[in-house]
Amino acid sequence: MPAFTCGIYTYKEHGMTNEEYLPQVRSAVAEALGIDEDEVTPTATLLDELGAESIDLLDMLFRLQRTTGVKIQASDLAHYVQGGIADDEFGDEEKDVITPVGMAQLKIVMPQIVAMNLDGKLSPEKVMSYFTVENLVDLVVSRATPVAS
Amino acid sequence: MKLQDKVALVTGGAKGIGRAICVALASEGASVAVNYRSSKAEALDLVHEIEAAGSKGIAIAGDVSNAAEAVSMVEQTVAELGGLHVLVNNAGIVKDTLIFNMQPDDWQSVMNVNFGGVFNGTKAALSQFMAQREGTIINISSVMGERGWIGQANYSASKGAINAFTRSAAVELARFGIRVNAVLPGFAPTDMVAELVDKGGRGIKKQIPLRDFARVEDVASLVVFLAGPDSTYMTGTCLPVDGGASAQLGLGRPE
Numbered sequence: 001m002p003a004f005t006c007g008i009y010t011y012k013e014h015g016m017t018n019e020e021y022l023p024q025v026r027s028a029v030a031e032a033l034g035i036d037e038d039e040v041t042p043t044a045t046l047l048d049e050l051g052a053e054s055i056d057l058l059d060m061l062f063r064l065q066r067t068t069g070v071k072i073q074a075s076d077l078a079h080y081v082q083g084g085i086a087d088d089e090f091g092d093e094e095k096d097v098i099t100p101v102g103m104a105q106l107k108i109v110m111p112q113i114v115a116m117n118l119d120g121k122l123s124p125e126k127v128m129s130y131f132t133v134e135n136l137v138d139l140v141v142s143r144a145t146p147v148a149s
Numbered sequence: 150m151k152l153q154d155k156v157a158l159v160t161g162g163a164k165g166i167g168r169a170i171c172v173a174l175a176s177e178g179a180s181v182a183v184n185y186r187s188s189k190a191e192a193l194d195l196v197h198e199i200e201a202a203g204s205k206g207i208a209i210a211g212d213v214s215n216a217a218e219a220v221s222m223v224e225q226t227v228a229e230l231g232g233l234h235v236l237v238n239n240a241g242i243v244k245d246t247l248i249f250n251m252q253p254d255d256w257q258s259v260m261n262v263n264f265g266g267v268f269n270g271t272k273a274a275l276s277q278f279m280a281q282r283e284g285t286i287i288n289i290s291s292v293m294g295e296r297g298w299i300g301q302a303n304y305s306a307s308k309g310a311i312n313a314f315t316r317s318a319a320v321e322l323a324r325f326g327i328r329v330n331a332v333l334p335g336f337a338p339t340d341m342v343a344e345l346v347d348k349g350g351r352g353i354k355k356q357i358p359l360r361d362f363a364r365v366e367d368v369a370s371l372v373v374f375l376a377g378p379d380s381t382y383m384t385g386t387c388l389p390v391d392g393g394a395s396a397q398l399g400l401g402r403p404e
Contacts, residue, residue, distance in 0.1 A: 059325065065280050
Protein backbone atom coordinates (compact mmCIF):
# COMPACT_ATOMS: atom_id res chain seq x y z
CA MET A 1 0.00 0.00 0.00
CA PRO A 2 1.27 3.48 -0.79
CA ALA A 3 2.30 5.88 1.95
CA PHE A 4 -0.19 8.59 2.72
CA THR A 5 -0.52 11.52 5.08
CA CYS A 6 -3.95 12.37 6.26
CA GLY A 7 -5.86 13.88 9.11
CA ILE A 8 -7.08 12.03 12.16
CA TYR A 9 -10.43 10.38 11.56
CA THR A 10 -13.14 10.88 14.13
CA TYR A 11 -15.71 8.55 12.73
CA LYS A 12 -16.25 6.88 16.10
CA GLU A 13 -18.04 9.97 17.36
CA HIS A 14 -20.72 9.86 14.71
CA GLY A 15 -22.71 6.73 15.48
CA MET A 16 -25.94 8.22 14.23
CA THR A 17 -24.42 9.02 10.89
CA ASN A 18 -23.29 5.43 10.44
CA GLU A 19 -26.93 4.40 10.73
CA GLU A 20 -27.85 6.89 8.06
CA TYR A 21 -25.25 5.76 5.58
CA LEU A 22 -25.59 1.99 6.01
CA PRO A 23 -28.61 1.59 3.68
CA GLN A 24 -26.92 3.65 0.97
CA VAL A 25 -23.70 1.67 1.24
CA ARG A 26 -25.58 -1.65 1.17
CA SER A 27 -27.49 -0.60 -1.89
CA ALA A 28 -24.34 0.64 -3.69
CA VAL A 29 -22.50 -2.61 -2.90
CA ALA A 30 -25.44 -4.77 -3.98
CA GLU A 31 -25.91 -2.89 -7.23
CA ALA A 32 -22.21 -2.86 -8.09
CA LEU A 33 -21.91 -6.59 -7.47
CA GLY A 34 -25.28 -7.53 -8.92
CA ILE A 35 -26.27 -9.36 -5.73
CA ASP A 36 -29.23 -9.23 -3.37
CA GLU A 37 -29.12 -6.52 -0.74
CA ASP A 38 -29.79 -9.15 1.94
CA GLU A 39 -26.37 -10.65 1.24
CA VAL A 40 -24.69 -7.33 2.00
CA THR A 41 -24.59 -7.63 5.77
CA PRO A 42 -22.52 -5.13 7.77
CA THR A 43 -19.98 -7.81 8.71
CA ALA A 44 -19.52 -9.24 5.19
CA THR A 45 -16.05 -8.69 3.76
CA LEU A 46 -16.13 -6.96 0.39
CA LEU A 47 -13.35 -8.82 -1.37
CA ASP A 48 -13.34 -12.27 0.24
CA GLU A 49 -16.98 -12.94 0.98
CA LEU A 50 -18.75 -10.75 -1.55
CA GLY A 51 -16.15 -11.27 -4.28
CA ALA A 52 -15.57 -7.61 -5.17
CA GLU A 53 -12.79 -6.83 -7.64
CA SER A 54 -11.15 -3.48 -8.27
CA ILE A 55 -13.68 -2.44 -10.91
CA ASP A 56 -16.49 -3.31 -8.47
CA LEU A 57 -14.94 -1.11 -5.79
CA LEU A 58 -14.69 1.74 -8.30
CA ASP A 59 -18.32 1.20 -9.24
CA MET A 60 -19.41 1.27 -5.56
CA LEU A 61 -17.54 4.48 -4.88
CA PHE A 62 -19.08 6.27 -7.88
CA ARG A 63 -22.54 5.02 -6.91
CA LEU A 64 -21.97 6.32 -3.38
CA GLN A 65 -20.80 9.65 -4.76
CA ARG A 66 -24.12 9.93 -6.58
CA THR A 67 -26.36 8.89 -3.72
CA THR A 68 -24.50 10.50 -0.79
CA GLY A 69 -22.52 13.29 -2.43
CA VAL A 70 -19.44 11.96 -0.63
CA LYS A 71 -16.51 11.73 -3.02
CA ILE A 72 -14.06 8.92 -2.29
CA GLN A 73 -11.25 8.07 -4.70
CA ALA A 74 -10.37 4.41 -5.15
CA SER A 75 -6.89 5.20 -3.86
CA ASP A 76 -8.41 6.68 -0.68
CA LEU A 77 -9.46 3.22 0.40
CA ALA A 78 -5.91 1.97 0.92
CA HIS A 79 -4.84 5.34 2.31
CA TYR A 80 -7.66 5.25 4.82
CA VAL A 81 -6.76 1.77 6.01
CA GLN A 82 -3.06 2.62 6.34
CA GLY A 83 -3.90 5.83 8.19
CA GLY A 84 -0.93 7.89 7.02
CA ILE A 85 1.68 5.48 8.33
CA ALA A 86 4.71 5.13 6.03
CA ASP A 87 4.98 1.86 4.10
CA ASP A 88 8.11 0.65 5.90
CA GLU A 89 6.59 1.38 9.32
CA PHE A 90 3.31 -0.26 8.42
CA GLY A 91 4.63 -3.51 7.04
CA ASP A 92 7.81 -5.52 7.46
CA GLU A 93 8.73 -6.36 3.89
CA GLU A 94 11.29 -8.98 4.79
CA LYS A 95 8.95 -10.97 7.02
CA ASP A 96 5.91 -10.16 4.84
CA VAL A 97 3.91 -9.17 7.90
CA ILE A 98 2.16 -6.09 9.29
CA THR A 99 4.20 -4.42 12.07
CA PRO A 100 2.78 -3.82 15.58
CA VAL A 101 2.40 -0.14 14.59
CA GLY A 102 0.44 -1.20 11.52
CA MET A 103 -1.70 -3.62 13.51
CA ALA A 104 -2.61 -0.87 15.99
CA GLN A 105 -3.83 1.27 13.08
CA LEU A 106 -5.76 -1.59 11.49
CA LYS A 107 -7.56 -2.30 14.76
CA ILE A 108 -8.88 1.25 14.69
CA VAL A 109 -10.26 1.18 11.13
CA MET A 110 -11.19 -2.52 11.16
CA PRO A 111 -12.13 -3.18 14.82
CA GLN A 112 -13.44 -6.65 13.99
CA ILE A 113 -9.86 -7.95 13.59
CA VAL A 114 -9.08 -7.34 17.28
CA ALA A 115 -10.63 -10.70 18.14
CA MET A 116 -8.95 -12.53 15.29
CA ASN A 117 -5.52 -12.98 16.84
CA LEU A 118 -3.71 -11.80 13.70
CA ASP A 119 -0.75 -10.07 15.41
CA GLY A 120 2.51 -11.05 13.78
CA LYS A 121 0.68 -13.18 11.21
CA LEU A 122 -1.10 -10.76 8.88
CA SER A 123 0.48 -10.38 5.45
CA PRO A 124 0.14 -6.85 3.95
CA GLU A 125 -1.36 -8.44 0.86
CA LYS A 126 -4.23 -9.87 2.93
CA VAL A 127 -5.19 -6.69 4.77
CA MET A 128 -7.95 -5.61 2.40
CA SER A 129 -9.55 -9.05 2.47
CA TYR A 130 -10.74 -8.22 6.02
CA PHE A 131 -12.40 -4.96 4.96
CA THR A 132 -16.14 -5.17 5.60
CA VAL A 133 -19.28 -3.35 4.53
CA GLU A 134 -19.32 -1.71 7.96
CA ASN A 135 -15.75 -0.50 7.48
CA LEU A 136 -16.82 1.08 4.20
CA VAL A 137 -19.67 2.85 6.02
CA ASP A 138 -17.11 4.24 8.47
CA LEU A 139 -15.00 5.48 5.57
CA VAL A 140 -18.00 7.25 4.02
CA VAL A 141 -18.85 8.84 7.35
CA SER A 142 -15.27 9.97 7.88
CA ARG A 143 -15.31 11.66 4.48
CA ALA A 144 -18.75 13.17 4.95
CA THR A 145 -18.05 14.68 8.36
CA PRO A 146 -15.63 17.47 7.35
CA VAL A 147 -18.10 18.63 4.70
CA ALA A 148 -20.99 18.62 7.16
CA SER A 149 -19.17 20.47 9.90
CA MET B 150 -34.45 17.51 -30.74
CA LYS B 151 -32.70 14.42 -29.48
CA LEU B 152 -29.82 16.08 -27.67
CA GLN B 153 -31.65 18.88 -25.86
CA ASP B 154 -29.83 19.90 -22.64
CA LYS B 155 -26.82 17.74 -23.55
CA VAL B 156 -23.27 19.03 -23.81
CA ALA B 157 -20.85 17.64 -26.39
CA LEU B 158 -17.11 18.07 -26.82
CA VAL B 159 -15.73 17.41 -30.29
CA THR B 160 -11.97 17.21 -30.63
CA GLY B 161 -10.57 18.52 -33.89
CA GLY B 162 -13.99 20.08 -34.41
CA ALA B 163 -13.08 23.11 -36.51
CA LYS B 164 -12.71 21.46 -39.90
CA GLY B 165 -13.69 18.50 -42.04
CA ILE B 166 -15.68 15.69 -40.49
CA GLY B 167 -15.34 17.23 -37.02
CA ARG B 168 -17.01 20.43 -38.19
CA ALA B 169 -19.94 18.53 -39.69
CA ILE B 170 -20.30 16.61 -36.41
CA CYS B 171 -20.43 19.86 -34.42
CA VAL B 172 -23.13 21.27 -36.72
CA ALA B 173 -25.18 18.07 -36.58
CA LEU B 174 -24.98 17.77 -32.76
CA ALA B 175 -25.96 21.43 -32.36
CA SER B 176 -28.90 20.98 -34.73
CA GLU B 177 -30.25 18.35 -32.34
CA GLY B 178 -30.08 20.84 -29.49
CA ALA B 179 -26.71 20.01 -27.93
CA SER B 180 -24.36 22.69 -26.64
CA VAL B 181 -21.06 22.08 -28.40
CA ALA B 182 -17.45 22.68 -27.37
CA VAL B 183 -15.37 22.90 -30.54
CA ASN B 184 -11.80 21.88 -29.81
CA TYR B 185 -9.10 23.02 -32.20
CA ARG B 186 -5.31 22.95 -32.21
CA SER B 187 -4.25 25.33 -34.99
CA SER B 188 -7.50 26.32 -36.76
CA LYS B 189 -8.64 29.06 -34.40
CA ALA B 190 -10.35 31.21 -37.05
CA GLU B 191 -12.35 28.25 -38.38
CA ALA B 192 -13.33 27.24 -34.84
CA LEU B 193 -14.59 30.75 -34.01
CA ASP B 194 -16.52 30.92 -37.30
CA LEU B 195 -18.14 27.61 -36.49
CA VAL B 196 -19.11 28.77 -32.99
CA HIS B 197 -20.82 31.82 -34.56
CA GLU B 198 -22.65 29.54 -36.97
CA ILE B 199 -23.81 27.29 -34.12
CA GLU B 200 -24.99 30.29 -32.09
CA ALA B 201 -26.75 31.83 -35.10
CA ALA B 202 -28.68 28.57 -35.42
CA GLY B 203 -29.82 28.89 -31.82
CA SER B 204 -27.51 26.53 -29.89
CA LYS B 205 -24.66 27.24 -27.51
CA GLY B 206 -21.07 26.83 -28.63
CA ILE B 207 -17.57 27.56 -27.40
CA ALA B 208 -14.13 27.15 -28.98
CA ILE B 209 -11.45 25.45 -26.91
CA ALA B 210 -7.77 25.39 -27.86
CA GLY B 211 -5.78 22.27 -27.06
CA ASP B 212 -3.70 19.42 -28.39
CA VAL B 213 -5.32 16.03 -27.73
CA SER B 214 -1.98 14.25 -27.81
CA ASN B 215 -1.18 16.03 -24.55
CA ALA B 216 -2.95 14.40 -21.60
CA ALA B 217 -2.96 17.54 -19.45
CA GLU B 218 -4.49 19.59 -22.27
CA ALA B 219 -7.20 16.97 -22.74
CA VAL B 220 -8.05 17.28 -19.05
CA SER B 221 -8.30 21.06 -19.27
CA MET B 222 -10.52 20.80 -22.37
CA VAL B 223 -12.99 18.71 -20.40
CA GLU B 224 -12.78 21.03 -17.39
CA GLN B 225 -13.36 24.09 -19.57
CA THR B 226 -16.35 22.44 -21.27
CA VAL B 227 -17.94 21.52 -17.93
CA ALA B 228 -17.25 24.99 -16.48
CA GLU B 229 -18.56 26.97 -19.46
CA LEU B 230 -21.34 24.76 -20.80
CA GLY B 231 -22.47 23.30 -17.50
CA GLY B 232 -21.68 19.61 -18.05
CA LEU B 233 -20.49 16.97 -20.46
CA HIS B 234 -22.52 14.08 -21.88
CA VAL B 235 -21.08 13.37 -25.32
CA LEU B 236 -17.41 13.10 -26.20
CA VAL B 237 -16.44 12.80 -29.87
CA ASN B 238 -12.78 11.85 -30.21
CA ASN B 239 -12.32 13.06 -33.75
CA ALA B 240 -8.95 14.83 -33.97
CA GLY B 241 -6.59 13.09 -36.35
CA ILE B 242 -3.67 13.60 -38.68
CA VAL B 243 -2.03 11.78 -41.59
CA LYS B 244 1.62 11.48 -42.51
CA ASP B 245 1.43 9.21 -45.52
CA THR B 246 4.65 7.66 -46.66
CA LEU B 247 6.04 4.26 -47.56
CA ILE B 248 7.24 2.18 -44.64
CA PHE B 249 10.59 2.00 -46.40
CA ASN B 250 10.92 5.78 -46.00
CA MET B 251 9.04 6.18 -42.73
CA GLN B 252 10.91 7.91 -39.91
CA PRO B 253 10.18 7.21 -36.24
CA ASP B 254 8.38 10.52 -35.87
CA ASP B 255 6.15 9.72 -38.85
CA TRP B 256 4.43 6.91 -37.01
CA GLN B 257 4.88 8.16 -33.46
CA SER B 258 3.24 11.52 -34.12
CA VAL B 259 0.34 9.89 -35.96
CA MET B 260 -0.07 7.39 -33.15
CA ASN B 261 0.16 10.11 -30.48
CA VAL B 262 -2.52 12.30 -32.04
CA ASN B 263 -4.88 9.67 -33.42
CA PHE B 264 -4.78 6.95 -30.79
CA GLY B 265 -3.25 9.04 -27.98
CA GLY B 266 -5.98 11.62 -28.54
CA VAL B 267 -8.70 9.00 -28.15
CA PHE B 268 -7.08 7.65 -25.00
CA ASN B 269 -6.45 11.08 -23.45
CA GLY B 270 -9.92 12.37 -24.28
CA THR B 271 -11.60 9.26 -22.93
CA LYS B 272 -9.61 9.24 -19.71
CA ALA B 273 -10.18 12.96 -19.18
CA ALA B 274 -13.97 12.58 -19.46
CA LEU B 275 -14.30 9.50 -17.25
CA SER B 276 -14.69 10.95 -13.78
CA GLN B 277 -17.45 13.27 -15.03
CA PHE B 278 -19.20 10.46 -16.90
CA MET B 279 -18.79 7.93 -14.07
CA ALA B 280 -20.05 10.30 -11.41
CA GLN B 281 -23.20 11.08 -13.40
CA ARG B 282 -23.51 7.48 -14.67
CA GLU B 283 -24.10 8.84 -18.12
CA GLY B 284 -21.88 9.45 -21.11
CA THR B 285 -21.45 8.48 -24.72
CA ILE B 286 -18.09 8.37 -26.41
CA ILE B 287 -17.82 8.22 -30.18
CA ASN B 288 -14.39 7.62 -31.65
CA ILE B 289 -13.86 8.68 -35.24
CA SER B 290 -11.75 5.90 -36.66
CA SER B 291 -11.43 4.78 -40.27
CA VAL B 292 -11.99 1.76 -42.47
CA MET B 293 -8.20 1.92 -42.78
CA GLY B 294 -8.10 0.49 -39.27
CA GLU B 295 -9.58 -2.73 -40.67
CA ARG B 296 -7.97 -2.82 -44.13
CA GLY B 297 -4.63 -1.83 -45.70
CA TRP B 298 -3.53 0.91 -48.09
CA ILE B 299 -0.13 1.64 -49.55
CA GLY B 300 1.50 4.58 -47.78
CA GLN B 301 -0.88 4.56 -44.77
CA ALA B 302 0.67 1.94 -42.50
CA ASN B 303 1.09 4.44 -39.65
CA TYR B 304 -2.42 5.86 -40.02
CA SER B 305 -3.94 2.41 -40.42
CA ALA B 306 -2.19 1.15 -37.28
CA SER B 307 -3.39 4.16 -35.27
CA LYS B 308 -6.99 3.55 -36.38
CA GLY B 309 -6.73 -0.18 -35.67
CA ALA B 310 -5.65 0.76 -32.16
CA ILE B 311 -8.71 3.00 -31.82
CA ASN B 312 -11.00 0.14 -32.85
CA ALA B 313 -9.45 -2.25 -30.34
CA PHE B 314 -9.56 0.41 -27.63
CA THR B 315 -13.20 1.14 -28.43
CA ARG B 316 -14.17 -2.49 -27.77
CA SER B 317 -12.21 -2.76 -24.52
CA ALA B 318 -13.38 0.61 -23.24
CA ALA B 319 -16.99 -0.31 -24.03
CA VAL B 320 -16.71 -3.51 -22.02
CA GLU B 321 -14.98 -1.85 -19.10
CA LEU B 322 -17.20 1.23 -18.92
CA ALA B 323 -20.62 -0.29 -19.59
CA ARG B 324 -21.38 -0.78 -15.92
CA PHE B 325 -20.79 2.92 -15.30
CA GLY B 326 -23.49 3.88 -17.78
CA ILE B 327 -21.01 4.88 -20.45
CA ARG B 328 -21.31 3.71 -24.07
CA VAL B 329 -18.33 3.69 -26.41
CA ASN B 330 -18.62 3.23 -30.17
CA ALA B 331 -16.50 3.97 -33.21
CA VAL B 332 -17.42 5.29 -36.63
CA LEU B 333 -15.25 4.15 -39.51
CA PRO B 334 -15.54 6.52 -42.47
CA GLY B 335 -14.36 5.41 -45.87
CA PHE B 336 -13.12 8.10 -48.21
CA ALA B 337 -14.55 11.49 -47.26
CA PRO B 338 -13.05 14.34 -49.27
CA THR B 339 -11.73 16.64 -46.51
CA ASP B 340 -8.52 18.67 -46.33
CA MET B 341 -6.85 15.79 -44.50
CA VAL B 342 -7.11 13.37 -47.39
CA ALA B 343 -7.26 15.95 -50.20
CA GLU B 344 -4.10 14.69 -51.81
CA LEU B 345 -5.29 11.12 -51.91
CA VAL B 346 -8.75 11.80 -53.30
CA ASP B 347 -7.54 14.46 -55.76
CA LYS B 348 -4.91 12.17 -57.14
CA GLY B 349 -6.87 8.94 -57.18
CA GLY B 350 -10.44 10.25 -57.11
CA ARG B 351 -11.95 8.56 -60.15
CA GLY B 352 -10.12 5.31 -59.64
CA ILE B 353 -11.17 5.10 -56.01
CA LYS B 354 -14.82 5.93 -56.73
CA LYS B 355 -14.98 3.09 -59.23
CA GLN B 356 -14.02 0.68 -56.47
CA ILE B 357 -16.77 1.81 -54.06
CA PRO B 358 -20.08 -0.07 -54.43
CA LEU B 359 -22.08 3.14 -53.90
CA ARG B 360 -19.78 4.87 -56.44
CA ASP B 361 -19.17 8.01 -54.45
CA PHE B 362 -17.16 9.43 -51.59
CA ALA B 363 -18.75 9.85 -48.18
CA ARG B 364 -20.18 13.27 -47.47
CA VAL B 365 -19.07 14.57 -44.08
CA GLU B 366 -22.79 14.78 -43.20
CA ASP B 367 -23.09 11.01 -43.73
CA VAL B 368 -20.53 10.50 -40.99
CA ALA B 369 -22.03 13.18 -38.74
CA SER B 370 -25.53 11.69 -38.85
CA LEU B 371 -24.23 8.37 -37.54
CA VAL B 372 -22.39 10.19 -34.75
CA VAL B 373 -25.62 11.91 -33.73
CA PHE B 374 -27.38 8.54 -33.71
CA LEU B 375 -24.67 7.00 -31.51
CA ALA B 376 -24.67 10.04 -29.20
CA GLY B 377 -28.40 10.05 -28.67
CA PRO B 378 -31.26 8.05 -27.19
CA ASP B 379 -31.89 5.90 -30.29
CA SER B 380 -28.77 3.82 -29.70
CA THR B 381 -28.98 3.15 -25.97
CA TYR B 382 -28.38 -0.60 -26.41
CA MET B 383 -25.33 -0.14 -28.64
CA THR B 384 -21.80 -0.19 -27.28
CA GLY B 385 -18.46 -1.54 -28.48
CA THR B 386 -19.39 -1.33 -32.15
CA CYS B 387 -17.15 -0.18 -34.99
CA LEU B 388 -19.49 0.96 -37.75
CA PRO B 389 -18.24 1.65 -41.27
CA VAL B 390 -19.68 4.54 -43.29
CA ASP B 391 -17.92 3.66 -46.50
CA GLY B 392 -20.38 3.17 -49.33
CA GLY B 393 -19.91 -0.58 -49.01
CA ALA B 394 -16.19 -0.49 -49.71
CA SER B 395 -15.08 -2.70 -46.83
CA ALA B 396 -17.87 -5.22 -47.48
CA GLN B 397 -16.37 -5.99 -50.84
CA LEU B 398 -13.80 -8.62 -51.80
CA GLY B 399 -11.32 -6.97 -54.14
CA LEU B 400 -13.24 -5.04 -56.78
CA GLY B 401 -16.34 -7.17 -56.26
CA ARG B 402 -16.17 -8.15 -59.93
CA PRO B 403 -13.58 -9.61 -62.34
CA GLU B 404 -12.12 -6.24 -63.41
